[in-house]
Amino acid sequence: MDRPTSSEVRQELDRVKHGRTYRKTLKSTIYILVTVAAFAVLVATLWMPVLEVYGGSMEPTLQEGELVAAVKSGDFKTGDVVAFYYNVSDVNYPSMTNPSVAGQYRHGGILHDWT
Structure with a gap:
């Protein structure tokens, strides 16, 4: 068995x-x-x-299927888009509304009071 040359040893190292x-x-x-994803x-x-x-x-502000990043805040003004969760059969469903009148919001064509 031959010894490896010094160049072969360097290549292996x-x-x-x-x-x-x-x-x-x-x-x-x-x-x-993983850290960035977390x-x-x-x-x-x-x-x-x-x-x-x-x-x-x-519509026409937001189209169906668009993704929206909601920022959590408690400061609402007339015309703000509001996202909230409500419980239906112990399951949380997100909902977004565009209030047209202060103290009221529209969801599914129905005008609701905030009070």
Whole structure:
């Protein structure tokens, strides 16, 4: 059995070093992607939920099927688009309305009072 030359040893060491660097880079990239995804889920659920528009009651401002990022706030003015959850048979359904009169909102063609 012949001994490897010094250039062969260097090539093998470079190959092993490259493999370690590649695995380390891949692992850190995966960790970063998981962290960013977890942060995005937290932002989307706690601070800025993303909702889909159902029906045509919001036209022409919003079209059916559009995605809307809602910012949680308690400061409402006339004409603001409002998103809220209501319970139907113990299931939460999101709903959006575009109030046309202060203290009232329109949902499904019916005008409701806020009081």
